[in-house]
Amino acid sequence: MAVTVKTFASASEAAGALSSDRSARYLGGGTLVMRALNEGDVSISTIVRAQDQALTRIEASGPRVTLGASVTFARILAERDLSFLHAPARSIGGPAVRNMGTVGGNLFAPNPYGDFTVALLALDATVAVQGGFGSRDIGIEEFLQARDRQAGTLVLSISCTRPASVEAFRYRKIARIKPKGGSVITLAAHLPISGGRIAGARIALGSMAPTQIRARAAERALEGRSLDAATIAAAASAATEGTSPSDNALGSAWYRREIVGVHLRRLLSGQE
Amino acid sequence: MSKIPLQFRHNGREVAIFVDGGTNLLVALRELIGDMTPKFGCGQGGCGTCSVMIDGELHLSCLTLAETVTGRSVETLDGMKQGPNLHPLQRAFADNFAAQCGYCTPGMLMAAKALLDRNPSPSRDEVIEAISGNICRCTGYEPIINAILAVAGGRVSA
Numbered sequence A: 001m002a003v004t005v006k007t008f009a010s011a012s013e014a015a016g017a018l019s020s021d022r023s024a025r026y027l028g029g030g031t032l033v034m035r036a037l038n039e040g041d042v043s044i045s046t047i048v049r050a051q052d053q054a055l056t057r058i059e060a061s062g063p064r065v066t067l068g069a070s071v072t073f074a075r076i077l078a079e080r081d082l083s084f085l086h087a088p089a090r091s092i093g094g095p096a097v098r099n100m101g102t103v104g105g106n107l108f109a110p111n112p113y114g115d116f117t118v119a120l121l122a123l124d125a126t127v128a129v130q131g132g133f134g135s136r137d138i139g140i141e142e143f144l145q146a147r148d149r150q151a152g153t154l155v156l157s158i159s160c161t162r163p164a165s166v167e168a169f170r171y172r173k174i175a176r177i178k179p180k181g182g183s184v185i186t187l188a189a190h191l192p193i194s195g196g197r198i199a200g201a202r203i204a205l206g207s208m209a210p211t212q213i214r215a216r217a218a219e220r221a222l223e224g225r226s227l228d229a230a231t232i233a234a235a236a237s238a239a240t241e242g243t244s245p246s247d248n249a250l251g252s253a254w255y256r257r258e259i260v261g262v263h264l265r266r267l268l269s270g271q272e
Numbered sequence B: 001m002s003k004i005p006l007q008f009r010h011n012g013r014e015v016a017i018f019v020d021g022g023t024n025l026l027v028a029l030r031e032l033i034g035d036m037t038p039k040f041g042c043g044q045g046g047c048g049t050c051s052v053m054i055d056g057e058l059h060l061s062c063l064t065l066a067e068t069v070t071g072r073s074v075e076t077l078d079g080m081k082q083g084p085n086l087h088p089l090q091r092a093f094a095d096n097f098a099a100q101c102g103y104c105t106p107g108m109l110m111a112a113k114a115l116l117d118r119n120p121s122p123s124r125d126e127v128i129e130a131i132s133g134n135i136c137r138c139t140g141y142e143p144i145i146n147a148i149l150a151v152a153g154g155r156v157s158a
Ligand SMILES: Cc1cc2nc3c(=O)[nH]c(=O)nc-3n(C[C@H](O)[C@H](O)[C@H](O)COP(=O)(O)OP(=O)(O)OC[C@H]3O[C@@H](n4cnc5c(N)ncnc54)[C@H](O)[C@@H]3O)c2cc1C
Pocket: A025, A026, A027, A028, A029, A030, A031, A032, A033, A034, A069, A070, A091, A092, A093, A094, A097, A100, A101, A102, A103, A104, A105, A106, A107, A108, A109, A112, A113, A114, A115, A116, A153, A154, A155, A156, A181, A182, A183, B044, B045, B046
């Protein structure tokens, strides 16, 4: 079925068009939207596009990093100043998907996708959105909790603070097929260290709930401690708390619960 | 619903077509331009046989909204041969038995070309990574990897 495609020069015009039409869908890289259209998804009658340069901007020189919503994973991989995001970017799709898929689209990608968003959740990113009401910044956690209700808002950019060191940010995606494959589970940890102790631990999990979630019990087990074997063991055994994984073709909920602690332990202890 | 005019460069030649809203680039290439080299495998991004290059970057044509290539350059397997001669990658695929049914071959060749354009002497792991979005259901991957490495190693002359 043919759909109407509306292309706008500015993000604000596109946001206006999105907020006024319930059946409109924004086109990022299109890797999921076009899939839906190819399948004959009749809930989409209008496609909204924005050709605003601001959406493709990367600001990565300072301590605060901002990625326009239309920035692709291939561009992140080409940016040396974004090396802390290379592991999550590289873990997505094959080369063509990385050339097409965007950071903004990843925020909406359902399980088993949304790997990059797991990294952004651990990094406590801020999402800049524009709706009919104007633009505002939302914490990524709040954004994800209300994701189903975000239809009609345009994501403009995502920003986060650069981790203090390479060890302070870790990422691990468990897939059955390598180098490309959907996530069985995805984990990311931000472990800022202050005076030899963890201060402000954030652990994020993908495919362990309907959206990416924080493993708060594991975070509590790490907080204020040094990253030693006992602390790691305590965090790993708390990893399933608050999770609600599902069965899918890549793994059962039971399997996910069994392995999440194992992989969190490996992530925290720096094992391959 | 009215048709949308669309102009872009197809293997170096300017083309102009009319598409329905929501048409993907694979359909536009095959049904409106008559270039049958990009194949339809899944329409889901999963198989890679529809791979083309847009402004020199590997893209999946089935997941590309046709209108987004306005004013851009699209290269397909059809543009790969050099006059009457096969491209070195095509020769290497033939010499190394890298195609059995051949359905995956257009995508494999585009993915390989995208790699070699950027990195003329890739490692085996880089070749594997480069074709990781392309599924082959019958040759098996080894002859394909070897064919690409043969070109990279310069054993197949241009
Ligand atoms: C073969 C294949 C393999 C894949 N592998 C992975 C993988 O390993 N890991 C992974 O995480 N994902 C994977 N994906 C899923 C997808 O490619 C990525 O999640 C990608 O980041 C989605 O981005 P997009 O720009 O293509 O999204 P689109 O398809 O353009 O959009 C997806 C959704 O987000 C909305 N949206 C997009 N941008 C915005 C915006 N700026 N504001 C508001 N709404 C917006 C759209 O309206 C739509 O609902 C894969 C997809 C395919 C086809």
